Amino acid sequence: MRLEAINEFVIRFANVNGTGSASANNMFSKAVFRMGVPVSPKNIFPSNIQGLPTWFEVRVTESGYLGSRGDVDFVVAINGQTLRKDYDTLVPGGYFLYDSTKALPRGFERDDVIDIGIPLTQMCIDNYSNPRQRQLFKNIIYVGALAYLFNMEFEVLTNMVKEQFAKKEKLIPPNVGALELGYNYAKEHYPDTCGLSVSRRDNVGDAIMIDGNSATGLGAVYGGATVCGWYPITPSTSVVEGFEKYAKKYRIDEHGKNKFALLQSEDELSAIGMAIGANWMGARAFTATSGPGLSLMGEFLGLAYFAEIPVVLVDVQRSGPSTGMPTRTQQSDVLSAAYASHGDTKQVVLIPCDPADCFEMMAKAFDVADRLQTPVIVLSDLDLGMNDHMSRPFVWDDNREYDRGKVLNAEQLENMKERWGRYKDVDGDGIGYRTYPGTHPTKGAYFTRGSSHDDYAAYTEDSSVYEANMERLVLKWETAKDVAPHPQIKYRDKDSKIAAIFYGTSAQASYEALDGLEAEGIKINTCRIKSFPFHNDIGSFIQEHDQIFVIEQNRDGQMRSLLISEFNFGTNRMQSILNIDGMPIRARRIKRKIERMLNGEKVSPFTTAHSSVEGA
Amino acid sequence: MRLEAINEFVIRFANVNGTGSASANNMFSKAVFRMGVPVSPKNIFPSNIQGLPTWFEVRVTESGYLGSRGDVDFVVAINGQTLRKDYDTLVPGGYFLYDSTKALPRGFERDDVIDIGIPLTQMCIDNYSNPRQRQLFKNIIYVGALAYLFNMEFEVLTNMVKEQFAKKEKLIPPNVGALELGYNYAKEHYPDTCGLSVSRRDNVGDAIMIDGNSATGLGAVYGGATVCGWYPITPSTSVVEGFEKYAKKYRIDEHGKNKFALLQSEDELSAIGMAIGANWMGARAFTATSGPGLSLMGEFLGLAYFAEIPVVLVDVQRSGPSTGMPTRTQQSDVLSAAYASHGDTKQVVLIPCDPADCFEMMAKAFDVADRLQTPVIVLSDLDLGMNDHMSRPFVWDDNREYDRGKVLNAEQLENMKERWGRYKDVDGDGIGYRTYPGTHPTKGAYFTRGSSHDDYAAYTEDSSVYEANMERLVLKWETAKDVAPHPQIKYRDKDSKIAAIFYGTSAQASYEALDGLEAEGIKINTCRIKSFPFHNDIGSFIQEHDQIFVIEQNRDGQMRSLLISEFNFGTNRMQSILNIDGMPIRARRIKRKIERMLNGEKVSPFTTAHSSVEGA
Amino acid sequence: MSYLKSTFRHPESPKNKLGYTEAVYEGALSTLCAGCGHDSVSNSIIKACFELSLEPHKIAKMSGIGCSSKTPAYFLRSSHGFNSVHGRMPSVTTGANMANRDLTFIGISGDGDTASIGMGQFMHLVRRNLNMVYICMNNGVYGLTKGQDSATADIGSASKKGVPNMFEPMDLCELAISLGSGYVARSFSGDKSQLVPLIEGAIKHNGFALIDCISPCVTFNNNNASTKSYEWVRDHKEATGTFDLVPEEQEIVVQQPNQILETISLHDGSVLNLHRQPHSLDIQSRESVLSSLEEARQNEQMLTGLLYLNTDSRNTHELINSSEKPMNSFTKDELCPGSTILESINESLR
Amino acid sequence: MSYLKSTFRHPESPKNKLGYTEAVYEGALSTLCAGCGHDSVSNSIIKACFELSLEPHKIAKMSGIGCSSKTPAYFLRSSHGFNSVHGRMPSVTTGANMANRDLTFIGISGDGDTASIGMGQFMHLVRRNLNMVYICMNNGVYGLTKGQDSATADIGSASKKGVPNMFEPMDLCELAISLGSGYVARSFSGDKSQLVPLIEGAIKHNGFALIDCISPCVTFNNNNASTKSYEWVRDHKEATGTFDLVPEEQEIVVQQPNQILETISLHDGSVLNLHRQPHSLDIQSRESVLSSLEEARQNEQMLTGLLYLNTDSRNTHELINSSEKPMNSFTKDELCPGSTILESINESLR
């Protein structure tokens, strides 16, 4: 019994890191893509630079399911340290390609696995003299062998080699040679061995292959970001590297100078501080980090929330808590992002699920931040950020303008009749008008602060002024629900009472699983969340269903918690009585409030003079 | 119409800060207490050092209600800047004591207010030559006047002066003289004017008067804290000052050296880092901060959670967000404390409601932290921390031992048969055995880290090992529910379907409000939360009632959110499907999981191999 | 609570080149303690900006948290101000400066804000040579939190609390010099005649300019045992020389008649005339200044004045080759590569 | 993934006074890149602890995050280790040291960990003079995050990425000296004969001892344009003198025959014999060392060896007058004032 499949299988490469395997494995994956067959590669690497086990999993998926499937059909086992584990990983009927320079040790005797021994080390010794070449070409040789085994178009590979080394032509022949070595060895020793194959299709359309972080970086360029302060941390570093790469290409002025300012900061506090300062000054600025950095940015995120300064932060999540597993994925910063900072603070969060989303949401994040004058956290993860993904191509409408939100220019200030107040809600959406420093000689200057302030940005310790400001921020939060991207709701069956909710990188695998269930007659409606605060449609969607699976990648069901606490489902029995004016809560007011609530009156939960006219 | 009351009224002093008024006002308050009448003072001060308005409110409350009542019956208006506001504050029938050296301006013509003009400035000019004295004695004079107006025992005041200046005797006569000046002036000009009075009772029992922060500091001394790193921030500074004061008194060794190490750190990150390092080394250590500091400590709190290091953090909450109102109270760090740090992190929180609680919970916090090997956050607030409160006296049972939790000493290590693993759950409560550095020459050393680790503290990126560790932490969380202080549940009527939940400083005013409602026939059962994670009794309590008021001092109903999301009331319809092994979530596993859940099987939410045996 | 000062002034108040009186450069009424050194520093800033005829709206006032950090509310009411979070003014200012290099940035901090929680950001700010004036109102104590020692308190110095400081003090000037700052000065809030020209020079300097200004806290650290009290500073300060600044546009200056020993041109064409005095330093040699500082420390002297000057240094923008045009002024068309390029990017990813 | 090294050794491996072979001081197998300077530093630490006959369990190994900060797993397997968070090893070590002053604290950090995110904590650690050995494995680059410049990279130096650094470098030795550290050294991972005695001296020193150890990153910063490459360092380093340490208990030492110019007694009775060489420094004068460092910098020289020594300084415990007994050893009876005192406290509050 052997596995048989055309364009539908999972292959896993087991290598040692720092040996150049990732680029060979990528070449394999890209070749599949170039043959018109959808593919989904995942690099599973250790938190170290050289010498430890690393894996690379490629899912060949004609049907276009790009999430992780689970189970492994074919293993390329190049790493002695993990041989056993890699062997055990195979499903029955799977294939085990190993370096047969040395015989397999005892215990590798599964009779449901097809062994494919190729003496890679020996072939390298025989063909190359330089040790670095011996190491590098080993990888190319097995790619060549796979081309034979999977019956791939060899030319696709040789063309890729030619493209890659267009500028170092003399490297082309040895690489092609190595591919051929592998191809021929496999052809000679393993004809008709492999039941898996890759066959040309036209299933990728105009799709592109790119990692999410590069797409995010590109989105920042398109979104008009000019300032970025950042501090390196896996897996977010390549967001900034992507931004830098594209900015260096497309953002040079006529004097050869940069139309962007990129600074490596001394830590994450400084990185977010720079981004806040620049946004305050009217440039679009961002930073990118991962969990530990997010934790460090808490105080500054609270400042930006309360002083109402737009800022864009990309959090590429990795496995927590603490340092956790820095090179593994997770969706476990949901709560820390949504509630970042002490006090009554809530942050806007956008959640992309593929590179096109990364590009689009990153560009959009600046509009949302400027419109709402508040931080926007783009919540990606390692899987999305660091792996290549097949994706819709990027699109940009040249007529699209940047939405800089409510900003007064010199002329508007000049012509203004009423007294301007930075935090005055003149439009009823909770958002005031801001000014950039330097705009007008005498008008529009104000003092920005994280301490409490009135409509005119003046410091205040007056309870009711403080409270009115806090309530305005709640109103702004309502406004945000419509400004941030809306959820993607799909009905498989309008009458079905079963639903699933997911977000980000949990989406792809979820859709696939639900397609599978649908094939078995179970129709599950879906809601992909794209942002926090939650749009009201999500609330209605939840109300419409009786059994809802919330699918996510963390231990504590963080998004589910957030949904439950923001929507208060089934908890009407718990009513808040709140005091927020900075004074100790007062007995008389609690009593009056309860009396009115028991009477069934509709009253605000706040016990303070301002909102409930219940005495000082 | 004038207010008439014996031992039941609220008086508010309006002063300028930096003028010595707080100690005079305190003297008044303490005098009431010494007359056996319960009293509750609140200092309402600005975030500045000198020259701005400040208020001091004293509630005289024979019935013993120590929360804030609301409304003001008597104003002592010494601050010209706020005269108008202070005047307007008075309830009908109230009293307005002002400095009549200058006549009241126009607009102070309420006919429902009784004016009491005393020419304080003039009296000071007439009686004192030194400007500082003129300023200070102005306060003493009005205290003297109040003594007459409220018919207080004058001796109580003069005794207090004597006590206070026991070491500077020559200050006694002028102070007593100032009291007399005021007393006599009032007697002469305002006989029978005031319907409010203070009359000796025996209602304070063995109570003490102290601010919560000093009590917390004392609790740290009794709880055995030896190391403290801290950074000044209002309103937490006096926790450490309290610790220092008592430690300097009771913790000096036979060579005159300190049996404690107190370091002012360079910031909050350093402060919590020091506390973590010291606890790791086996000393009991703590730090204290307020909101902005809590935000800065996020990363370190995650480290302590994941590396399982006990540490005690006192967060004295103030009004947020950001810098907010640093000298005003609030309960708005509930979510940031409970979920501090990125990743799947949850923190143990203890919530005192009066000074005796502060003392007891602080001492207890070290036991809880040592037992659970995790951070414990003592969540106080400005009202509790910085105001004097009448309180049960402190108690300490000399037989009480410190619970240092599971720590192996040299002998235990020596005699150990099995292989010891720092994070091995041998007792089934999710808690391993730790060792202090330096314990045994060859056994018990391990490597502490915030990265993922196995039972033996070795670094791992193995999905199932990581996952098992994360699930053990969930088990430990279950254990925590019983280790942390249990809620205080009170039934006014077992059959009542109405309840209230509150915590910390919201308790006192809530009890009073509910007593008032009970007098009107409405019986509301109560649950005072003392800790997070929530004890199961809280869940049952909620289930028993149909309408529950959650009373708290923040905008977003943070405790209510926490209750809702931790208990999942009414949300059985939302089931989690979770992946936490660091690999992208897999379609096949989601599908199998949903199938089983739809079948009604009881399965773990985790899709990973480890917990659900559903393939690799 | 801040009250606007009455803007009434005698009609004949002198006006600067822009036609503004000094009052235009004032701010809200201070809420600091009467006698606080910080208020004097604010006045010197007002004076310097007035004398240099700066457009107030082309100045950004930046600060952290502390009594000192409140002062930007008390000067330059027509400038935008940003009172950020404790110790983090440097990063916020860096971002703001990156976004608009055309403004003048005046950063105000305290010794707690700079030398404790802000030490890391301060060091890196200097290292990047951000074009700004950084004034540390140094009182050796945490004023706003009521009197704890700061990291600039000298060994043995005691605040009102009475406990002598045990730890080595941070010398901000020494640090800034060793990190390559091109303009480093120390002064005293009480010495307006020295401080005003120092601020003017700092504003004109291209790159990071530090003024470590001793500014006594009358409430918590003005006692006998303190080395940051008015009295101690008056008794121990030692001016290293004086100078006056001749703005580029100005032609003739009437000044004190001290002999001009050296004339240094600044970036924008202004000129610094140095008047050396007996204790004068070679302010263009890092080595010599560092040893003079060490020596002064040993002799319990406090050197004041311009301590180090290097007009050659390149500021952050110059170092990272950023556009001359302020980042916040670019339009979408200048920033967005557009759909055609995007299509070619897509193509390269297939 | 770490593998235990085989502990098998030839039976005649030399033993130290405790009867331990050097193998006892080793750790798990390193997972760093082959040739990484950090591994050599680990070996020198092993050697120094072996030679000084330290009880491994009386040592605490502390670190932050980075390739360098991983090394404590690769030496001293019988010591407790703490790999904390990025840049914050100083505070964690301070707390640990406060809790048990009897242990030897060896802190390991990288240049990113120390000079960027950790700069604030580093400065304050020095200022408090915590009794510890602080080794910065300085490669001018962020190894673990794949090759960004660190704040110790020299101006003009370029890593594998090829872009020259523009910003002023942080000189940790200069900073430590100006903050009063009593033992400041610079060395090179490749020079074991210099490094081992420096580590030994640092361990014996009472107070904060810094070793800024240049330790090349072969993967990201060992190229031609880098001033932290093996080659550059070999070519530009200039030893300032050598010394040997005579532990208190030892009586006679056979050593290289250089002339002993100075003999300095350490805190515990050990003795440092300094052998001055042509380029030798006056290591007991702050002023002279600071100028030599400035001078060397101008000459593109890297001074190595013990740069500054002051045996008089008091460590943190001494400064805050804490008990001689480790804090973690006090029992409840020694700590808790008990109920009678509590009753008197209650009484005072009525």
Ligand SMILES: Cc1ncc(C[n+]2csc(CCOP(=O)(O)OP(=O)(O)O)c2C)c(N)n1
């Ligand atoms: C994160 C944080 N920690 C602590 C504080 C409390 N705090 C406010 S000002 C200050 C110190 C101010 O000292 P300094 O900078 O010297 O200013 P000064 O008041 O002496 O002018 C502190 C610790 C804070 N606001 N934020």
Ligand SMILES: Cc1ncc(C[n+]2csc(CCOP(=O)(O)OP(=O)(O)O)c2C)c(N)n1
């Ligand atoms: C808060 C935080 N930010 C960023 C990182 C990512 N990070 C890990 S190591 C490192 C730099 C290491 O550089 P260095 O200290 O020089 O050590 P090296 O690897 O060069 O030895 C960074 C930025 C982190 N772990 N934590």
Ligand code: SF4
């Ligand atoms: S406390 Fe000190 S620093 Fe603050 S305003 Fe008063 S005098 Fe100035």
Ligand code: SF4
């Ligand atoms: S990346 Fe550099 S620092 Fe890290 S282990 Fe490799 S050589 Fe060493």
Ligand SMILES: [Mg+2]
């Ligand atoms: Mg200060």
Ligand SMILES: [Mg+2]
């Ligand atoms: Mg490094």
